[in-house]
Amino acid sequence: MGNGRVTSLKDVASAAGVSVATVSRMLNGTLDLPAETKKRIQDAIRDLNYHPNPHARRLSLGRSETIGLVVPDIANPFFATLVAAVEEEADRRGLSVALNATLNRPGREIAYLQSIARNHIDGLIFLTNHPDDGRLADLINRTGRVVVVDEDVPGAKAPKLFGDNEAGGDLAGGHLAEHGHRNVLFVGGPEEMVSTRRRFSGLERAMRRAFGSDATVEAYRGDYTARFGRQAAQRFIAEKCRATAIFATSDEIAVGLMEVFQAEGVRVPDDVSMIGFDDVGPLHLFAPPLTAIRQPVRALGQRALSLLLETNGQEREPHTTEEILPVEIVVRKSVAPPSKQ
Numbered sequence: 001m002g003n004g005r006v007t008s009l010k011d012v013a014s015a016a017g018v019s020v021a022t023v024s025r026m027l028n029g030t031l032d033l034p035a036e037t038k039k040r041i042q043d044a045i046r047d048l049n050y051h052p053n054p055h056a057r058r059l060s061l062g063r064s065e066t067i068g069l070v071v072p073d074i075a076n077p078f079f080a081t082l083v084a085a086v087e088e089e090a091d092r093r094g095l096s097v098a099l100n101a102t103l104n105r106p107g108r109e110i111a112y113l114q115s116i117a118r119n120h121i122d123g124l125i126f127l128t129n130h131p132d133d134g135r136l137a138d139l140i141n142r143t144g145r146v147v148v149v150d151e152d153v154p155g156a157k158a159p160k161l162f163g164d165n166e167a168g169g170d171l172a173g174g175h176l177a178e179h180g181h182r183n184v185l186f187v188g189g190p191e192e193m194v195s196t197r198r199r200f201s202g203l204e205r206a207m208r209r210a211f212g213s214d215a216t217v218e219a220y221r222g223d224y225t226a227r228f229g230r231q232a233a234q235r236f237i238a239e240k241c242r243a244t245a246i247f248a249t250s251d252e253i254a255v256g257l258m259e260v261f262q263a264e265g266v267r268v269p270d271d272v273s274m275i276g277f278d279d280v281g282p283l284h285l286f287a288p289p290l291t292a293i294r295q296p297v298r299a300l301g302q303r304a305l306s307l308l309l310e311t312n313g314q315e316r317e318p319h320t321t322e323e324i325l326p327v328e329i330v331v332r333k334s335v336a337p338p339s340k341q
Contacts, residue, residue, distance in 0.1 A: 141156060183216045
């Protein structure tokens with residue numbers, strides 16, 4: 001076009017003597033045409049220097065080729081690592097990722113879930129870090145095209161992907177029991193969260209297996225933050241808690257505990273042993289390096305995208321499936337036999 005105007009699909013259709021819909025369907029591969037008609041269209045595309053708009057083409061197919069990823073906090077190393085894994089897998093598949101950080105606020109989570117219904121994205125990988133009051137589950141069930149990762153949204157009919165929380169608790173309890181710890185403190189999230197319940201259940205099972213009724217498992221429950229870790233450490237000191245070992249069920253909690261213990265002269269593992277959970281943060285740089293249950297965070301991110309694409313290819317109604325990825329214990333220097341019992 002000699003006037004600087006961008007050539008449109010309508011210009012191509014007019015030059016080729018066909019309808020706009022015919023040109024569009026040929027470009028999308030959804031229409032077989034006689035060779036002569038196809039050649040006229042191709043000649044018009046070449047002569048007019050027409051370049052299809054890939055965004056418009058995706059919209060005509062009902063796809064954006066963009067995946068939504070909702071996480072509570074990108075400053076948290078666990079979520080940051082998972083985001084990187086999803087981004088790498090999406091890039092390998094030629095997809096874009098729309099990242100949304102909710103600050104763990106239900107209102108923001110709801111807004112991002114609603115973006116699916118407006119067809120801004122093809123589907124959503126969804127992570128929350130707080131109990132649901134029912135609103136998230138209801139919206140997920142009405143929206144579809146969601147994969148729930150890391151923490152459950154009870155009642156949501158969607159594929160769910162978790163690390164093996166119960167096995168992680170069992171590994172932690174077994175390691176502490178091997179070192180003679182009968183009195184253990186569990187520091188974790190709200191009891192309503194499935195990760196909290198499963199990690200506690202695994203810990204308690206391992207302790208009972210080793211010591212029967214002689215085992216004691218106390219619990220401080222709050223949220224998965226360094227702030228709560230500091231509060232738990234202060235409470236541990238103020239109450240003169242008799243536990244000889246602590247199972248801190250996130251890196252952030254472990255960081256908060258260690259901050260206060262170091263400031264107050266509580267020595268790990270001389271005064272109290274400690275095991276963390278996640279092992280995404282730099283726990284190996286602590287003094288002493290912290291033993292931890294390692295979650296397969298990168299594998300969670302990669303598998304979440306695969307599950308979402310598999311889900312989007314299904315025509316049937318969404319339903320709940322649960323897939324569990326294995327965890328492992330990384331032994332360092334933060335567990336020793338108890339100095340008191």
